[in-house]
Amino acid sequence: MDLLSLRYFQAVARHQHISRAAQELRVAQPSVSRTISRLEAELGVLLFDRQGRRIRLNEHGVAFLRRVDRAMAELDDARREMADAAxxxxxxxxxxxxxxxxxxxxxxxxxxxxxxxxxxxxxxxxxxxxxxxxxxxxxxxxxxxxxxxxxxxxxxxLREEVFLAVPHGHRLADRDRVRVSELAEEEFVSTRAGHWQRVLLEALFAREGLQPRVVCEGNEAAATPGLIGTGLGIGLMPAVARRALGEHGLVAWARLDTPDAHRxxxxxxxxxxxxxxxxxxxxxxxxxxxxxxxx
The missing domain is CATH 3.40.190.10 (Periplasmic binding protein-like II)
Structure with missing residues (x-):
């Protein structure tokens, strides 16, 4: 078992895909496949479940990856520390x-x-x-x-409040404070699942036994105010965005009547x-x- 084999294993585990791992490593795909097979033979267990072209870490692979990550991180730290000392x-x-x-x-x-x-x-x-x-x-x-x-x-x-942003002319545009339960039928502009704004939105709705209606989701959080301003929907925006856009910008702002509206x-x-x-x-x-x- 050598360091190169472990690097290959980390890449395949990260991508769950031989071809993408080979692209990252800048080597031929067969070389990666052979390395993983040799590693599994040496360990005596399969690290990945294979179904056609699909490859996924199994329970042995997850356990091995946890220890490999820890060992390789220590080696990388040692290399950096010695480079700084030199x-x-x-x-x-x-x-x-x-x-x-x-x-x-x-x-x-x-x-x-x-x-x-x-x-x-x-x-x-x-x-x-x-x-x-x-x-x-x-x-x-x-x-x-x-x-x-x-x-x-x-x-x-930093701990900051998260506000509700709505288009001017919206039924909530003149409100200072809004309850989450009042938003059940509204359509939301949000980020993709997993991003903090989406996680917070889903958590606030779940506490009310609701699920938000998301009509637009993406990776560009900075585009959210502009999309809300067009009337596409409403959304959650942090205080830093409110300060940057100002009180008289593209959207109107309201506080959410819940203690959990912060990041x-x-x-x-x-x-x-x-x-x-x-x-x-x-x-x-x-x-x-x-x-x-x-x-």
């Missing part, structure tokens, strides 16, 4: 977030303090961020919904991970940036 370069920081918008100002401050540090950003769902943390693909996750688990630490950066933005990292000086600086700058705006 003074090789200025370091790097890798961050995943559900939305990249709120990272812009933090990155501006960080790059001014640490010019030359390589920064890698990616947009990801909370489930994907959990996998990236476990595999040490990223130093930090910026999550707008709970991302807890064994071996993870987090700091809450908490948290910075999450692996508890035992090695954080380079650059990563430590990023965490400090992120906390300093957001904390004064907490409410």
């Amino acid at each position: 003074g090789a370069g200025l370091g790097r920081v890798a961050v995943a977030a559900e939305t990249l918008l709120q990272l812009a100002e933090v990155l501006g401050v960080f790059r001014a303090h640490r010019p030359g540090v390589k920064v890698r950003l990616q947009q990801a769902s909370v489930q994907s961020m959990r996998r990236h943390l476990a595999a040490a693909d990223i130093d930090f996750a910026l999550a707008s919904q709970p991302l807890a688990g064994p071996g993870l630490d987090a700091v809450a950066l 908490t933005l948290s910075l999450v990292w692996r508890r035992d991970a090695y954080l380079s000086p650059a990563a430590e600086a990023f965490r400090r700058i992120a906390v300093d940036h957001f904390m004064p705006h907490s409410s």
Whole structure:
């Protein structure tokens, strides 16, 4: 069992697809298939269930992946720590977030303090961020919904209210406060399942024994106000969006009459991970940036 075999296994497990794993690894598909077969033969168990061209991790594969991720993360941490000790370069920081918008100002401050540090950003769902943390693909996750688990630490950066946004002229446009039960027949513009806005919307409705009617869903949360403004539907928007758009923008705003209408933005990292000086600086700058705006 060598490191290359384990890297191949991680890629196949991540994609649940031989061809996509081969594309990521930039090797021929038969090479990946042979490597996985040799690994399974060496371990004495099948790691994947196969049905035609489909391949999925089975219970043995899930257990093996958990330990492989942990071992490879330790090796990656060791390599980075030795590179920093040797003074090789200025370091790097890798961050995943559900939305990249709120990272812009933090990155501006960080790059001014640490010019030359390589920064890698990616947009990801909370489930994907959990996998990236476990595999040490990223130093930090910026999550707008709970991302807890064994071996993870987090700091809450910002807690903000989430408002109801409706088109001007809508029956609720002049209301200051609205009950969730009043929204049962409304049509919603929202993000895809798994994104924090959709998770919150479904949770608020579930508490009332309801299910929201979503007529538009996508990955571009920034497009939501414009779509609501056209009259396509109504939606949930955080306080930061209300401040950015202003009181007299594309939509009208109302408070939701529930204590749960808020989101908490948290910075999450692996508890035992090695954080380079650059990563430590990023965490400090992120906390300093957001904390004064907490409410």
